[in-house]
Amino acid sequence: MSEHHPVVVVGAGHAGLAASHFLTQHSIDHVVLERGEVANSWRHERWDSLRLLTPNWLSRLPDHPYDGPDPDGYMTADEVAGHIESFAARAAAPVRTNTTVASVRRTEDGYDVQTDGGSLRSRAVVIASGACNRPVVPTLASAVPASVEQLTTFDYRSPDQLQDGGVLVVGASATGVQLASELHRSGRPVTLSVGEHVRMPRTYRGRDVLWWMDASGVWDERYDEVDDLTRARRLPSPQLVGTPERATLDLNALTDAGVQLVGRWAAIRDNHALFSGGLRNVFSLADLKLQRLLDNYDGWALANGLDTELDAPERLAPTRVPAVSRLQLDLASGEIRTIVWATGYRPDYSWLDVPVVDAKGHLSHDGGVLETPGLYALGLPVLRRRKSTFIHGIEDDAREVVDHLTRYLGAGPRSDILNR
Ligand SMILES: Cc1cc2nc3c(=O)[nH]c(=O)nc-3n(C[C@H](O)[C@H](O)[C@H](O)COP(=O)(O)OP(=O)(O)OC[C@H]3O[C@@H](n4cnc5c(N)ncnc54)[C@H](O)[C@@H]3O)c2cc1C
Numbered sequence: 344m345s346e347h348h349p350v351v352v353v354g355a356g357h358a359g360l361a362a363s364h365f366l367t368q369h370s371i372d373h374v375v376l377e378r379g380e381v382a383n384s385w386r387h388e389r390w391d392s393l394r395l396l397t398p399n400w401l402s403r404l405p406d407h408p409y410d411g412p413d414p415d416g417y418m419t420a421d422e423v424a425g426h427i428e429s430f431a432a433r434a435a436a437p438v439r440t441n442t443t444v445a446s447v448r449r450t451e452d453g454y455d456v457q458t459d460g461g462s463l464r465s466r467a468v469v470i471a472s473g474a475c476n477r478p479v480v481p482t483l484a485s486a487v488p489a490s491v492e493q494l495t496t497f498d499y500r501s502p503d504q505l506q507d508g509g510v511l512v513v514g515a516s517a518t519g520v521q522l523a524s525e526l527h528r529s530g531r532p533v534t535l536s537v538g539e540h541v542r543m544p545r546t547y548r549g550r551d552v553l554w555w556m557d558a559s560g561v562w563d564e565r566y567d568e569v570d571d572l573t574r575a576r577r578l579p580s581p582q583l584v585g586t587p588e589r590a591t592l593d594l595n596a597l598t599d600a601g602v603q604l605v606g607r608w609a610a611i612r613d614n615h616a617l618f619s620g621g622l623r624n625v626f627s628l629a630d631l632k633l634q635r636l637l638d639n640y641d642g643w644a645l646a647n648g649l650d651t652e653l654d655a656p657e658r659l660a661p662t663r664v665p666a667v668s669r670l671q672l673d674l675a676s677g678e679i680r681t682i683v684w685a686t687g688y689r690p691d692y693s694w695l696d697v698p699v700v701d702a703k704g705h706l707s708h709d710g711g712v713l714e715t716p717g718l719y720a721l722g723l724p725v726l727r728r729r730k731s732t733f734i735h736g737i738e739d740d741a742r743e744v745v746d747h748l749t750r751y752l753g754a755g756p757r758s759d760i761l762n763r
Contacts, residue, residue: 345455345462345463345464346461346463347463347464347465348373348374348464348465349371349465349752350366350371350372350373350374350465350467350748350752351376351454351456351465351468351469352366352373352375352468352469353376353447353456353468353469353471353472354375354470354472354722355375355380355381355382355383355440356383356384356385356427356473356722357382357430357722357734357737358473358721358722358737358741359375359471359472359721360375360404360427360430360431360436360438361721361738361741362719362721362741363434364404364405364434364436364741365405365745366745366748367435368745369749371748371749371752373437374438374439374463375436375438376439376442376444376456376458377438377439377440377441377442378441378444379440380440381424381427381428381438381440382424382427382428384473384475385420385421385427390496390500390501391500391501393420393521394417394418394419394586395418395423395585396417396517396581396585397553397585397733397734397735398414398416398417398551398553398554398585399413399414399415399416399417399418400414400415401553401554401734401735402418402426402734403735404426404427404735404737404738405430405737405742406434407426407429415551416585417586439460441460442459442460443458443459444457444472444694445458445459445694446694447468447695447697448696448697449697449715450464452466453465453466453717454466454467454468454717454718456468466752467717467748467751468717468718469719469720469721469744470692470706470719470720470721471722472690472692473690473722474688474689474690474722474723474724474732475688475689475690476688476689476691477497477691478495478496478497478684478687479684479686479688480493480495480686481608481684481686483608483610484684486611487611487616487674487682488675490675491679491681491682492506492680492682493681493682493684494681494682494683495684496518496522496683496684499683501525502525502528502531503529505531506681507531508532508677508678508681509533509534509678509680509681510531510532510533510534510683511533511536511616511682512533512534512535512536512683512685513536513608513685513686514536514538514684514685514687515535515536515537516541516579516580516581516582516685516687517581517582517583517584519685520535520584520592520597521592522683522685523535523597523602524592524596526683527597527600527601533601533602534602534603535594535597535605536605536606536616536618537594537604537622538606538607538619539579539625539628540579540594540625540629541578541580541581541629542581542582542593542594542630542632542633542662543581543583543591543593544593544633544659545584545589545591546589546591547637547640547657548640548653548654548656548657549653549654552583553583557730557735559639559640562728562729562730562733562736563728563729563730563739564728564729565727565728566727567710569725572725575724575725575729576705576723576725577724579687582594591659593659594626594663598663598665603669604622604665605618605622605669606619606620606622606625606670607619607621607625614674615671615672615674616671616672618669618670618671620668620670622665622668623664626661626664629662633659637656637658641656689705690704690705690706692704692706697713697715697718699713699718710727710743710744711723711727711740711744711747712744712747716751717751719744719747719748720744721737721741721744722737726740727739727740727743727744728740
């Protein structure tokens, strides 16, 4: 006989625990299955120096605000794990750790969940297994000469782990700029390959730039109001770092430090990495988008009577195009000893035996509600709002998804025709 619960939640990161919090509020029996520990990704899948790019005051979870001594600071990965752990304890979440979900299959009246610790039956399943389970590495990586060491952000922990010599960091979103900066400070010559990116100052008019996102409502824009949802869901993370100095880490800061910028890595031929030459256009586009964002903030501050309270509007200098930007690098010459792929993350649904994953490996869903009745998702980019993937973004999403799930359970046999 399988164990039975009305709901099984897969994953005890902040998303799965937020689902648990609202399920408990609705008095719905459930279990949260976690292959490792609570907040596993923060404990085992981040580099040593990582700090959140969101300030502490923003890292609020349902009924669990940040209440430490440094609201304007940025948590380390260990501190995030502690914050999530205390949320799990406060919510008394029924978490079963060290339990890997090996498969989820549909049955006549719900789901069959197979784990390495036995099988369970449920009417509904909440997929909260994370959006960043695996690194994305372009196929051209396989043509890199064996003499060059390759690391992904899942392997990288600190500069000490790298051999001496030049490093090529590929990708200039939050992860790429942070690692390029850290590796350069370790004394290694660093080249950064830059594609489309989102430029942001750390502070604007005296406030954290993410205060503006939160206060002005940009982050609250709903998924069904976003113009191009597919694009919004693939948007790279902004070039930000959380440091006590609240420093801006954009491409100008990296150039000043001595990091060499090259274009997007387009191909590899005869051991040569070939980079696109369009840096000027890529920089102009990022500068233009930043300009528009700051214009919107200024307009919002004026409309809300905050204009005089805040520092005067300011604009950043345009991103400087290098006088000479290299179009190729000989990877066999010894100049580059290590490549760090900071080219994004993807989810892993290899355990999900329900046909709800598209050709690109993403879940097909409408605001976290999947086509297959009783199946739900949380913690994915722009799931229901622009803020969905951030820690503070889970509360509204989890409340609404669990409301839907509660109606589904309450509808009994008619649940398949439940109006979405
Ligand atoms: C490098 C990086 C930096 C980030 N910085 C910030 C930031 O500054 N601020 C912010 O708000 N957000 C940030 N995020 C985004 C976001 O907070 C994280 O991605 C967060 O970890 C997502 O929470 P989650 O609960 O959805 O997924 P996860 O934290 O990944 O939790 C999913 C859990 O599911 C478990 N699991 C997966 N598969 C199975 C299985 N088959 N069986 C059982 N368990 C399983 C995993 O072990 C994991 O514990 C960052 C993300 C990354 C990758």
